[in-house]
Amino acid sequence: MTEKRVYLDNAATTRTDPRVVAAMEEFFTDTYGNANSLHAEGRAAHKALEDARARVAGAINASRPDEVLFTSGGTESDNSALIGLATAGGRTSGHIVVSAFEHHAVLEPAEWLGKRGFDVTLLKPRADGVVHAEDLRDVLRDDTILVSVMHGNNELGTIQPIRELAAVTHERDALFHTDAAQTLGKIEFDAAELGVDAASFSGHKIYGPKGTGVLYLKKGLRFAPYLMGGGQEFRRRSGTQNVAGAQGFAAALEIIVAERETEAVRLTKLRDRFEEAVVGKLDNTYVNSIDSPRMPHITSLIVKGVEGEAMLLHLDAQGIAVSTGSACSSGSLQASHVLMAIDCPQEIAHGSLRVSLGRWTTDADIDRLVDALVPIVERLRAMSPVYEKMFGTHKA
Ligand SMILES: Cc1ncc(COP(=O)(O)O)c(C=O)c1O
Known part of the structure; x- marks a missing residue:
């Protein structure tokens, strides 16, 4: 099955x-x-x-x-x-x-x-x-x-x-x-x-x-x-x-208005759990605008030394749908205008991943994402000829 x-x-x-x-x-x-x-x-x-x-x-x-x-x-x-x-x-x-x-x-x-x-x-x-x-x-x-x-x-x-x-x-x-x-x-x-x-x-x-x-x-x-x-x-x-x-x-x-307050609490908990887990397990990884007022359902992650698209496609192959901030399609290597607007350096803006939660997101979904994402990133970084030189080691 x-x-x-x-x-x-x-x-x-x-x-x-x-x-x-x-x-x-x-x-x-x-x-x-x-x-x-x-x-x-x-x-x-x-x-x-x-x-x-x-x-x-x-x-x-x-x-x-x-x-x-x-x-x-x-x-x-x-x-x-x-x-x-x-x-x-x-x-x-x-x-x-x-x-x-x-x-x-x-x-x-x-x-x-x-x-x-x-x-x-x-x-x-x-x-x-x-x-x-x-x-x-x-x-x-x-x-x-x-x-x-x-x-x-x-x-x-x-x-x-x-x-x-x-x-x-x-x-x-x-x-x-x-x-x-x-x-x-x-x-x-x-x-x-x-x-x-x-x-x-x-x-x-x-x-x-x-x-x-x-x-x-x-x-x-x-x-x-x-x-x-x-x-x-x-x-x-x-x-x-x-x-x-x-x-x-x-x-x-x-x-959505009737359920807003309880959903906001539930999704904020899930979002924070995801962010803590992934930043705790991967170094050279951070959450954009983490200290600013944020909506409960969106998290924007920067994973240095990895292309957002590569993470997206590997996750997709494992049954998980997320999105990337950087729209580098058909040869255009332009990073997301949003990340450029907040002065995120171009070379790391390509390593962005947007995870957005919703009405049917569960704890188990977050666990599956973390369990899939961490080894994907580790594998991609290990394959990269420049990762160690540019960003140093990564945690196991
Ligand atoms: C901030 C924002 N504005 C506008 C739109 C476009 O909305 P629609 O897909 O309904 O045309 C979107 C959807 O991606 C959005 O996120």
Whole structure:
């Protein structure tokens, strides 16, 4: 019998919770109307859509349901927040600040805007993996219109001081957007308390369906719709709404919020146990941003003298799924932009491994990972012609 696989890549995506699948089912086959149609089928779908919207608004503490727009995911929410807020009212110039370790779903639209008349500053986090409010204050200008800093970094797991960053941004009358794809349901997200103007969320990171997302957009903001057409979602996001997806998102969010506190304690214990075991058994190995505020489910490991991809593939062959921070694919030897942003030297950034825990992760999974990883690293280091010279000996 083949051994059960151990899935430790929950920051990439999560398994859809069967409770969420069950909650969605009737919206495919029974309540399948177009939420914009006036007949009974349409009205039923509309009711289900608005029910999902109100539940999401409640869970993130939006001040009203129409601040919640359903999208196709985190990427669309990020793209439309940046482009929609920057170009609102036909604006063609202005200063935009985004942190240097944002997801590409924020970095690329920022770069796109930079090529079309906007001036973009990439704000570096400090070596601790955190964007500091003082550093943001230093780069803001009279013409700053928009700042985007993620709530939790998807590679390091670090939590950003969003309330302070938003407050500093508002001192300059600019808008503040946060990409909260990784934090939703993992730590508290309260739109009013954080004081953000816009926020992006993704359904498949919270045990909900892939291809679903939410853009929180504070009421009254000027916004240029990114998708144009039928004028759905209060004329801010056209396209026939995915009612089953919206219901799935709402169900997933309610479950994760209800279980958040106990899950945070459980996952933090598992994460810490993994980190202690692996750092204790392997020298020249450390955890990125270990002393910074971090989400419970992500750990970013640097294992010197070993390629992240090699560890990933060996673990995969042993039935364990993790991810690597360094994206060196098809001959491009570029290390992760996240690790570069925190000044991790390029030669060791390639030895990064991201382990991300989830709802079904157990103690036994962590033991299996440690038991597999340690000999893999030892073997790879022993095979390396340069390891001893560069990094010294390793513990048995
Ligand atoms: C921080 C962050 N933002 C955005 C995204 C993109 O979300 P989606 O896959 O729903 O488009 C991800 C997912 O990898 C993410 O981790």
